[in-house]
Amino acid sequence: MNIRSRLRTHPEMHTGALNDILFILLLFFLIVSTLANPNVIKVSNPKAKSDTKAKQTVVVTVDKEQRLFLGQKQVPIQSLEAELQAYLSKETDKPSVVINGDSTSHLGTAIKVMQIIKKLGATPVMAVDNAGQ
Template structure:
């Protein structure tokens, strides 16, 4: 009597599904790696309910029409950096509070952030409390 089953298990192993998973993981890690992201400015962004503990600070305000104010004194855009440096002289940990209107162009705020970064000044973005 010959009792053999018709369904035989194949000893071959298909690698196609394994290679698909490996390539998906490779693409995922390449896209999320920190080497792809550009360097950003280090900003101290307070939460809306928090408070800043810096004692020595200056305020840079940008109005809706694009005018710059350093400690309530209007400053032309060309003289902004020199005014900020003059205001920050002699401070141990210089810090700027950036108060920007919500409707201004982003490049105005980035200009102030770039000035602070070049001169090694901390910057805090002011937010409206909740």
């Protein structure tokens, strides 16, 4: 009589390649998620009920300390027109400039920026959140 216990192998799946694929996918989604939001300056936008989308050429941000940012670069309001002209001269059709203003910023600064944008022949668009009121 054979009393020895038989050596049984447990079926295992090799997961080395699966780990590599999951790691690559994780890196891909991390990189894509950081590129998805072009606005790096954090501001709390005012709320709106309707959805307005425009093809944005340039983003001008006004933060709560009334500092102006053209894209990610901080610019004084005196040189905003010259800086915007350099961006808008590259556009072929009528460009639009998105004004990303903090809800606690003064309205006067945003209006000055809008006047500069209209003077340069572009369309000013105010960015708002769609979350409602």
